[in-house]
Amino acid sequence: MAPPRETMATPAKDKTRTEGAFATERRDLWWLAPVTIAFGFTMFIVYSTYRALYTHMPAALQLPFIENLPDAVNLGIYTGATDAAGSYAWAEQMGWEVVPHYLSPFYSPCLGAGCQHGPLAGLFPFEVGTISPAFYILWAPLMFRVTCYYYRKAYYRAYFADPPACGVEEPRDAYEGESKFLLWQNLHRWFLPFSLALIVFLTYDGIYAFQFTDVATGETRYGIGLGTAVLMLNAILLAGYTFGCHALRHIVGGGKDCMTCPKNGQSLSYRSWKFVSFFNRRHMMWAWLSLFWVAFADFYVWLVASGTIDPIVWIF
Numbered sequence: 434m435a436p437p438r439e440t441m442a443t444p445a446k447d448k449t450r451t452e453g454a455f456a457t458e459r460r461d462l463w464w465l466a467p468v469t470i471a472f473g474f475t476m477f478i479v480y481s482t483y484r485a486l487y488t489h490m491p492a493a494l495q496l497p498f499i500e501n502l503p504d505a506v507n508l509g510i511y512t513g514a515t516d517a518a519g520s521y522a523w524a525e526q527m528g529w530e531v532v533p534h535y536l537s538p539f540y541s542p543c544l545g546a547g548c549q550h551g552p553l554a555g556l557f558p559f560e561v562g563t564i565s566p567a568f569y570i571l572w573a574p575l576m577f578r579v580t581c582y583y584y585r586k587a588y589y590r591a592y593f594a595d596p597p598a599c600g601v602e603e604p605r606d607a608y609e610g611e612s613k614f615l616l617w618q619n620l621h622r623w624f625l626p627f628s629l630a631l632i633v634f635l636t637y638d639g640i641y642a643f644q645f646t647d648v649a650t651g652e653t654r655y656g657i658g659l660g661t662a663v664l665m666l667n668a669i670l671l672a673g674y675t676f677g678c679h680a681l682r683h684i685v686g687g688g689k690d691c692m693t694c695p696k697n698g699q700s701l702s703y704r705s706w707k708f709v710s711f712f713n714r715r716h717m718m719w720a721w722l723s724l725f726w727v728a729f730a731d732f733y734v735w736l737v738a739s740g741t742i743d744p745i746v747w748i749f
């Protein structure tokens with residue numbers, strides 16, 4: 434007599450591991466988030482380093498040089514610079530009726546000796562040829578982001594698998610937290626004032642971008658350009674990110690046992706804490722949007738300033 438046929442389905446082979454590096458019982462795509470974050474960070478680091486060093490790049494690595502364009506324009510830093518004769522003849526040659534005043538956020542505030550934009554224009558007596566002006570600026574937002582509580586979690590996972598994800602085994606045995614070498618992460622709060630100041634300058638740049646110079650008459654005109662919207666949105670997104678800072682939340686509301694005492698929730702510190710908490714709830718979202726947009730804002734200004742694309746503007 435033939436043996437009875439197997440009636441129960443054979444269970445699927447369990448591919449999870451419970452021992453060793455990256456061991457986990459999770460069956461979802463847990464690795465997707467750290468890989469995406471590592472990719473996003475790396476792209477930003479490569480692009481921002483290239484643009485910060487752009488003023489000193491060999492010509493082969495820059496967009497084609499257009500004769501008679503002022504340096505700040507050709508390098509894609511600022512669209513509103515006048516030429517050596519103090520005129521906008523270069524803009525006329527490019528067929529522009531008005532010159533927008535867009536400053537790349539990587540170079541804001543404008544500090545170098547040759548700078549013609551903003552309240553701090555020419556504060557430092559360095560020419561563009563001495564050192565890239567971006568280096569006066571970028572250390573502050575860079576250190577603010579590197580030490581940000583959210584970003585720490587994200588890049589510890591993405592770059593160091595520390596841990597790779599929730600419920601996934603680390604590829605090392607000891608856990609020391611943020612001690613020893615990582616104590617410098619506590620400097621985060623000291624970079625906060627610089628980041629708050631940058632919002633002021635970037636807002637100034639956004640408002641200033643409503644102003645255009647008429648190439649034919651040299652008169653100031655007002656309007657709105659695609660760059661105006663890009664720069665204003667950049668300031669808003671960076672403000673949303675900075676206003677949600679955990680350190681700021683602690684500073685404005687910290688040191689109290691009861692947030693609503695003694696003024697029944699009407700104290701300035703309580704209302705400030707609520708304000709910061711509103712942005713803090715979506716800190717990750719603000720972090721990524723502002724990171725992406727600041728790079729895009731620089732990219733747009735770069736393309737317009739170097740004459741690669743024409744500015745899109747509506748003059749009132």
Ligand code: FES
Binds near residue numbers: 621
């Ligand atoms: Fe993220 Fe301060 S914690 S900006």
